[in-house]
Amino acid sequence: MKKIIRLIIGSGESCADIRYASGISTPDSFIFYVYDEIRCAIMSPLEIDRARANAKPGVTVAAESEYNGPRRVEILSAIAKRCHCRDFLVPGDFPLALAEKMRHAGLTVAVAEDSFFPEREFKASAEVQFITAAQRAAEAGLARAVDILKKSSIDGEYLAYNGKVLTSEFLRAEIDCEILRNGMLPTGTICAGGSQGAQPHNAGSGPLKAHAPVVMDIFPRSPESGYWGDLTRTVVRGRASAVVRRAYEAVLEAREYCKSLIRPGAFGAEIHCAAEGILEGHGFFTGSNDAGQFGFFHGLGHGVGMEIHENPRLSPRARTALRGGEVVTVEPGLYYPEWGGIRLEDLVWLSGSGEAVCLTTAPDFLEI
């Protein structure tokens, strides 16, 4: 095999591969390359001390000035010279402008077909612990929300808390504060009530109604480890309607059954389709009309690690089998604009020995 320099440029905060490989988390992007036994991060003066403190064993941290920096293309030419190799392999999202400058400087740039670090799919026990810690913060945030909902009074159509109308914004801020106090970072918490809950990505806004489902999807990240948790529960403060109760039971059954299918050799598509079957068996069909999509129209689950959405997928197109080591969400949902949404999401680790371990401890209930 021809030798090639594997190159990533990214910030530790937003590029999971560079953080996974280097151990370094930064707000600004930096250069990381792998060649033979060399794994080297090249840092700006502002970041070098912190990078040295955090780098994984075996990773060399060098200053831009040692590589003709700070201009990127000059640093990359210096790397080529040191390695006696002008050929680079980069991820698909590598910036086009820099690739063109590199080619202009006489370097070759090839795009990797596959993931740079496919081993990210298979978690070591330390990684499972990091994910579990983030999951506990999500659960603390959920518990805070449930407490507020319990203490809310039903004031006609809407909920009130401490004498004020309870809003999605207030509930989200309180969940997020609880996550912060647990040492994790909240990111995009969803608190979507009533018909807003029928849009799976709607974060929720405005007053929350009594007797209507509130979808709470909570996915905090650990600032230290970079790993995420992911948790969704849907509750009703007051009395759920008959259709909401039926939808809840169907989604819960689908989630529990699909969790039982997680084992080595199972295909993501097969598990996804099992959820579809159960939901349809309960009379909940999927389709679209002028008001948009309805039913169950997203993937059943996804891997969680240093990215909130990563491989493997539990979706209709997921044609690879689970092997052991994966951490995946199982999150069936039903969405109908007439009454809103129900989504129930657990996190499951398929251990190396082939056992499916649920990492979520939050209880399940609909009405509070």
Added chain:
Amino acid sequence: MKKIIRLIIGSGESCADIRYASGISTPDSFIFYVYDEIRCAIMSPLEIDRARANAKPGVTVAAESEYNGPRRVEILSAIAKRCHCRDFLVPGDFPLALAEKMRHAGLTVAVAEDSFFPEREFKASAEVQFITAAQRAAEAGLARAVDILKKSSIDGEYLAYNGKVLTSEFLRAEIDCEILRNGMLPTGTICAGGSQGAQPHNAGSGPLKAHAPVVMDIFPRSPESGYWGDLTRTVVRGRASAVVRRAYEAVLEAREYCKSLIRPGAFGAEIHCAAEGILEGHGFFTGSNDAGQFGFFHGLGHGVGMEIHENPRLSPRARTALRGGEVVTVEPGLYYPEWGGIRLEDLVWLSGSGEAVCLTTAPDFLEI
């Protein structure tokens, strides 16, 4: 001029250009193109309803299915066909893999030399209001921290609050909770005490010392508008040492003098150098040794808008003149590993009429 399709692919949350041009904020990336009078966002089924609700006037929101989606290269070929134009102009960070697939499909892809939307530097009054709103949340977070520091007791070398050792992590979580309760998103808040404050990017960790400076750099973002605020203050709970007091006075003088230099026609480099001159005049020199860099070794300021760091820069290499409409930080700092750091950051809007308006209302004091 040859006609060309200007193309951006990004998520509304992380790509300021696409959010600025489309008004759409999404966690996942989408396609946006500009051609003649057409400004069009192409959305996945999961995002289309929200995108339609949020799109700026004049922006068309189309479904992937209308453009042979969901595969990106097929959507782009469909755009080319509709526009009767196969030539695309993309930003420098456009993903290399997709550019290569486009070329393979017979499309041309050129990289823009300059910013797609250079007008982002010059803020309309609504944008200044969005920035000011985020700045008020930063100030609320700071006020909360100052209150906690005031109520802290001095327990030997360290601070204690409510009977526990006061840590950077606790103080940061409380600042961030206050920001959340003000409806904004905290992002990377810095609370760095003592020698940690000598590293401008160190977020701070562990117990906070009495009688030592605590650098608090707070930059929340509005989830609705996407605009940021940016505020830094440095305080000492207890008695500051003589050198810390002198450094504080020097930095405050530099900040105030440099704010007075912000006017149409002024060059960023010139304002930066004025700060250097004042700090040196107070006997604070810049350099590096085995322990790293010391003195004043970052840019004086940067534009703030839909990115936390954007043009224009107030830095040694900033060779363009201010024109009016810019919002910039002015944040001189001094950093010495022996005692830590002092940074004082205000936000200034250079109005269209040429008046410099300070958007920061947080008071200045050192000891509390």
